Structures are given as structure tokens and as C-alpha cells.
Amino acid sequence: xxxxxxxxxxxxxxxxxxxxxxxxxxxxxxxxxxxxxxxxxxxxxxxxxxxxxxxxxxxxxxxxxxxxxxxxxxxxxxxxxxxxxxxxxxxx
Amino acid sequence: xxxxxxxxxxxxxxxxxxxxxxxxxxxxxxxxxxxxxxxxxxxxxxxxxxxxxxxxxxxxxxxxxxxxxxxxxxxxxxxxxxxxxxxxxxxxxxxxxxxxxxxxxxxxxxxxxxxxxxxxxxxxxxxxxxxxxxxxxxxxxxxxxxxxxxxxxxxxxxxxxxxxxxxxxxxxxxxxxxxxxxxxxxxxxxxxxxxxxxxxxxxxxxxxxxxxxxxxxxxxxxxxxxxxxxxxxxxxxxxxxxxxxxxxxxxxxxxxxxxxxxxxxxxxxxxxxxxxxxxxxxxxxxxxxxxxxxxxxxxxxxxxxxxxxxxxxxxxxxxxxxxxxxxxxxxxxxxxxxxxxxxxxxxxxxxxxxxxxxxxxxxxxxxxxxxxxxxxxxxxxxxxxxxxxxxxxxxxxxxxxxxxx
Numbered sequence: 295x296x297x298x299x300x301x302x303x304x305x306x307x308x309x310x311x312x313x314x315x316x317x318x319x320x321x322x323x324x325x326x327x328x329x330x331x332x333x334x335x336x337x338x339x340x341x342x343x344x345x346x347x348x349x350x351x352x353x354x355x356x357x358x359x360x361x362x363x364x365x366x367x368x369x370x371x372x373x374x375x376x377x378x379x380x381x382x383x384x385x386x
Numbered sequence: 387x388x389x390x391x392x393x394x395x396x397x398x399x400x401x402x403x404x405x406x407x408x409x410x411x412x413x414x415x416x417x418x419x420x421x422x423x424x425x426x427x428x429x430x431x432x433x434x435x436x437x438x439x440x441x442x443x444x445x446x447x448x449x450x451x452x453x454x455x456x457x458x459x460x461x462x463x464x465x466x467x468x469x470x471x472x473x474x475x476x477x478x479x480x481x482x483x484x485x486x487x488x489x490x491x492x493x494x495x496x497x498x499x500x501x502x503x504x505x506x507x508x509x510x511x512x513x514x515x516x517x518x519x520x521x522x523x524x525x526x527x528x529x530x531x532x533x534x535x536x537x538x539x540x541x542x543x544x545x546x547x548x549x550x551x552x553x554x555x556x557x558x559x560x561x562x563x564x565x566x567x568x569x570x571x572x573x574x575x576x577x578x579x580x581x582x583x584x585x586x587x588x589x590x591x592x593x594x595x596x597x598x599x600x601x602x603x604x605x606x607x608x609x610x611x612x613x614x615x616x617x618x619x620x621x622x623x624x625x626x627x628x629x630x631x632x633x634x635x636x637x638x639x640x641x642x643x644x645x646x647x648x649x650x651x652x653x654x655x656x657x658x659x660x661x662x663x664x665x666x667x668x669x670x671x672x673x674x675x676x677x678x679x680x681x682x683x684x685x686x687x688x689x690x691x692x693x694x695x696x697x698x699x700x701x702x703x704x705x706x707x708x709x710x711x712x713x714x715x716x717x718x719x720x721x722x723x724x725x726x727x728x729x730x731x732x733x734x735x736x737x738x739x740x741x742x743x744x745x746x747x748x749x750x751x752x753x754x755x756x757x758x759x760x761x762x763x764x765x766x767x768x769x770x771x772x773x774x775x776x777x778x779x780x781x782x783x784x785x786x787x788x789x790x791x
Contacts (some may be wrong), residue, residue, distance in 0.1 A: 297621035300618075302618035304440050305619070306588035306589055306590065307549065307619075307622045309486065309487065309607075309611050309615070311590065
């Protein structure tokens with residue numbers, strides 16, 4: 295994270311945003327990540343709908359996938375999963 | 387060559403409303419408050435009578451008035467509002483946002499004391515309270531200056547090197563409700579002078595685009611701006627204020643060509659050989675000018691410096707005007723309770739500090755809550771300055787002119 299940030303002369307005025315929110319990766323914020331046991335998953339997709347960051351997508355087979363670049367590790371998915379197939383695992 | 391003009395009888399508020407009608411901004415969002423009310427009444431009449439194209443937004447508070455202007459201005463509109471006293475206090479949060487997002491809003495401030503105790507009359511406690519918010523401040527002596535500033539303010543605000551909101555300040559009742567002769571320009575001359583709002587281009591997250599909201603090329607205004615970028619954006623505003631020193635006189639000179647009336651950051655009067663001088667803002671300076679003329683007739687070497695532009699603060703022009711004057715009095719029409727003196731006094735002293743030989747300077751607080759400051763009181767201030775000059779020392783610099791001890 296030691297990249298040089300732009301100085302005032304390089305920044306646009308008015309504090310307008312210079313990059314898309316897609317480029318603000320928030321995945322390094324949290325300390326835990328969800329790990330989904332696909333054997334137990336019933337494809338209900340509640341985790342996808344409950345995720346406040348939109349960081350759980352649903353793949354073509356109908357299973358949830360965690361986008362770790364954006365997941366902040368809040369644990370809502372694990373809390374809401376009706377079959378308790380999501381475990382929050384501490385990141386190394 | 388200046389345009390043919392029509393002489394009208396207008397009070398200060400009507401001067402604001404009439405000039406703004408000629409500018410015809412896209413939106414006017416305002417909440418009526420004494421002594422600004424006439425501006426809102428007049429402008430709603432213009433809207434109701436179809437004399438302007440402006441959208442009038444009848445908001446429920448001043449906070450919403452300025453917030454509406456922020457949204458409209460970010461979308462590329464010309465946005466106008468007006469307020470006074472506690473109304474400006476309620477806008478306080480948004481004044482910083484308007485400036486920080488670099489939105490060229492124009493706002494008339496009809497100066498009134500900020501309660502409490504509640505008082506509807508004139509002093510500068512409202513606009514002085516907003517002096518650090520990043521707005522240009524123009525202080526008017528009479529309704530003619532109010533009319534002229536209500537036109538030129540748009541060009542100053544929207545200049546690509548500036549992009550800062552502007553407050554046009556006029557003294558409540560003394561100007562706002564007092565009819566004067568005002569020379570007005572034809573509508574077309576005003577609309578040609580203000581032209582269309584121009585936009586600079588910026589590099590946003592979807593590429594290069596004009597600095598305004600546009601669904602085709604979206605921009606995000608007002609994002610969270612933390613430790614790593616906020617300071618740099620403040621440097622932008624500092625630079626914009628510096629540029630305003632250059633831009634304001636350019637626009638005033640251009641306006642002088644069409645109107646025949648020239649303005650400057652500072653207006654010194656009979657200062658060439660002055661031994662005592664008063665510095666101040668707004669309508670009081672008319673009374674001071676009258677008193678200076680009387681004193682000059684009596685052989686007293688008196689002068690005055692009227693500060694028209696208070697933000698950005700014209701330090702170097704002030705130094706030039708005051709450096710050789712033996713005794714200077716600073717008229718403040720507001721308090722900074724607990725501070726060494728009034729705001730204009732403090733900043734004037736700061737501007738002169740580096741001079742090897744400095745004038746003796748005293749502070750004269752006057753006119754609080756609308757207390758009348760007539761020629762006799764101003765004469766007393768000059769007598770006090772002459773005493774300071776003769777003694778060669780200021781003593782207690784704080785004087786409360788016209789207050790009962």
C-alpha cells in the first residue's frame with residue numbers, strides 16, 4: 295500500500311470520484327470470510343440476497359460464490375443461512 | 387461604451403430581486419426571513435407573472451433552500467438563494483458543502499444580528515459567522531452596489547479558475563428596506579454580460595466530462611473524503627481564493643465598460659495625506675464618508691478605506707492603503723466573543739504585522755443589533771483616533787461605540 299497518491303494538482307476539483315467503486319476492493323477490511331459447505335447447501339440463495347455488499351453471487355449451477363475481493367466478513371450470510379452451511383473462518 | 391440605463395426607485399432587497407430577475411437563474415430556492423423577505427416576495431411575483439424562466443422552490447427551511455441549490459448547481463443549473471441571520475445559521479452545514487463541491491451558487495445575505503436575544507436588525511454577526519466556509523463575500527454600501535454585485539457575482543462564482551459560491555451582503559433595513567435611486571441596465575445587457583454558465587472538464591470515473599451531473603457520463607459529487615484526500619481538496623479551495631484576487635477585478639473592469647461604474651476590492655477615500663483613517667464594511671462607510679468630508683473642511687486630515695471584498699481578504703491592497711497612516715480605526719459590526727477583537731480588526735492587524743513601521747490600530751465595535759451609528763458617533767471615533775495619534779499609543783484598543791456603559 296505504499297503507492298504514491300496523487301497531489302492536489304493532479305486531482306480533479308470538486309472532490310469528484312476518480313475511479314469506479316468496482317476498483318475500491320473492500321475485501322481486506324474484515325478478519326473472517328465465509329466458507330460454504332456446498333454438500334449441505336440447498337441453493338435457497340438467501341445468502342445472496344442478505345449480503346449487504348452484493349459480494350455473494352450465484353453461479354450457473356445455482357450455487358453461491360463469495361467474491362472475496364469485496365466481502366467485508368460481516369457474517370450476515372452465516373447468521374441467515376437456514377441450513378447452517380456457512381462458517382465464518384478467521385483469515386490468516 | 388456604457389449602455390443606456392433606467393433610473394429606478396429600489397430598496398436593497400428589490401435591487402437584489404430585480405438584478406436576479408435580469409440574470410434569470412434556473413432555480414431560486416429560498417425561505418423568507420426578515421429582513422430578506424422582500425427578495426422572496428418579489429421573486430415569487432416575477433415567477434407567478436411569468437417574467438422569468440426560473441423554477442421557484444418553496445422550501446420549508448433554509449437548510450433545504452441551500453441544499454436544493456447544491457443539487458441544482460451540481461446538475462449544471464444557475465441556482466440562487468437569499469437569507470439572513472438565523473436562516474444563514476441554519477444553512478451553516480451546507481455553506482461548507484456548496485464551497486467544498488465547488489458549486490457557483492449566488493446568495494444574498496441581508497445582514498441581521500444572529501439571536502439571541504432575538505433581534506431582527508442589522509449587524510454582521512451572520513455573514514461573519516460564515517467567513518470560514520469558503521464563500522466569496524462582497525459587502526455593499528448602497529443599493530446601487532447591491533444591484534451591480536448581484537449581476538457580477540455570477541461571473542465571479544462561475545469563472546473556471548474560481549468556482550466558488552458568492553455571498554452578496556447588504557445591511558438589513560439600512561439598505562434592504564430603504565428606497566434609493568438605482569441605475570439599472572437593460573435586460574439584454576445583463577443577460578449578455580452573464581452569458582451562459584460554462585463548465586470545466588474533469589477526469590471522472592467514467593472518463594473526461596464536464597464538472598456537472600450528467601446521466602450519460604456519471605460523476606459522483608460529495609463522496610466521503612478522508613485523511614488521504616480531503617487536505618488536497620482544501621488546497622484546491624485555497625488556490626481558488628487566490629485566483630479570485632485576479633478574477634474579481636477583471637470582471638469588475640468588464641462590468642465598468644457596460645455600466646460606467648467601477649469597483650475594486652478596496653475603496654480608499656481621501657487617503658493620500660491622511661493622519662487618521664477608518665476601515666470598515668457596508669453601509670456604515672457612507673456615514674463615514676460624509677464625516678470625512680466634514681472633517682476635511684475643518685482641516686482634519688481624515689480618510690477612509692471601504693473593504694468591498696472581505697473574502698478573499700485583500701491583505702496586500704490593505705497594506706498599501708494603510709501602511710503610512712499614523713492611526714487607523716477598524717469598524718467591526720460584529721463580535722467574536724472572547725477573542726482579542728472583532729474579526730475585521732484581527733485580520734487587519736494580522737495583515738500589517740510584518741511591516742517594520744506599523745500604524746497604531748484600535749477597534750471600534752458599532753451598530754450591534756441595529757444600533758444607529760450616525761455622523762456624531764463617527765466624529766467621536768475620529769476624535770478618539772486623533773487622541774491616539776497625539777499620544778503615540780493605543781491603550782485599550784477595544785471601543786464599543788454608542789453602547790451605554
